[in-house]
Amino acid sequence: MSLRMLFALAALCLGGALHGADNTPLPGDSLYHLDVTLTDQDGRDFPLASLRGKPVLVAMFYTSCRYICPLIIDSARGVEHALDASERDGLRIVLVSIDPDRDDVAALKRISDRRRLDTGRWSLVRTDAASVRRLAAALGVRYRALADGEFNHTSELVLLDADGRRRASSEASGPVPVESFLQATRALLNASRNDPPGD
Template identity: 50%
Template sequence: MKRFGNLVACVLPALMLLATAALAAPAQAPLPRDSVYQLPATLTDQDGKTWDWRSKRGTPQVVAMFYTSCQYVCPLIVDSGKAVEHALSEGERAKLGILLISMDPARDDPEALLSVARKRKLDGARWSLASPAPDNVRGVAGVLGVRYRELADGEFNHTSALVLLDRDGRIVARTEQIGSQLDPEFVAEVRRVLAH
């Protein structure tokens, strides 16, 4: 009986600590049905880190699909992200993530992604360049409304768009106006989402 009392004396404080921690930690609400994060997707970024894209939940994201060897449209997609970023105040920029997802994971390894990030001077605190697992590419493109087709020469025909996700991964705005010219309606939506 004494042994049992010692066990209770040791275990009870630990259980109470766990219960207190569980009560203190806010439970995350289930994802909305229309969240793109309903689709499981694993991404590997320019730093070689692999993560579930649902880890971006909680921070609004401007998302686009691209590939690093693209010489024409994809650099304009990066320009579009930079233009949105520059249109925001420093405080607004700190609350927004920009996620570029490759449609060419076979070639877009962390080294290729990092090369683009460095060449384009993209702030790693806000910009994530990432490749999905090969079997996730179509699903990610589908939920973002991006159409693409690989050509015989290894290039891609693809939709060029920026997609704004709210904190829960719901699509709230989209623009196909790319380049350094801002889409004022898209920027207004970014500001609106950041204000909530």
């Protein structure tokens, strides 16, 4: 086999790894139909649809929030800590900023570092204002900018399956997760071990 063919084969394999091996059509109610680009706390850009492949716990927040948003992080961590090691490895946690004007990569990184979040599982992300509105609408999150630069917003955690379909939700409740939401998360993680995306 020629060197050129080896490089082409390697590029094809790498592309499949980056974009996910599953090319089956998304279900009609998948969040991943939204054409949204996210930027994480390390400055990496990725399409929303690249989250496909494993369950995702997603919430919306902003970094300068002093009351509700720390509770949102505590709630997501509470779910994470209640899972066993194999369950944790199957779950991704994504927090989307509702404040793209102020929440640049440095602001996201600061919160990630301060809260000692495992960036192997956690992504704090930003996107443009129009995409924030679309994501909030799709997730059922309500928010409103206030005159002082703060936001009124709901504190919902949303559990998505591997295909980006909403499977459960819970209001942020602190480090002890709501039992019904934790059970739904565990059930989805266990089911995902056996069922490939698209089933």
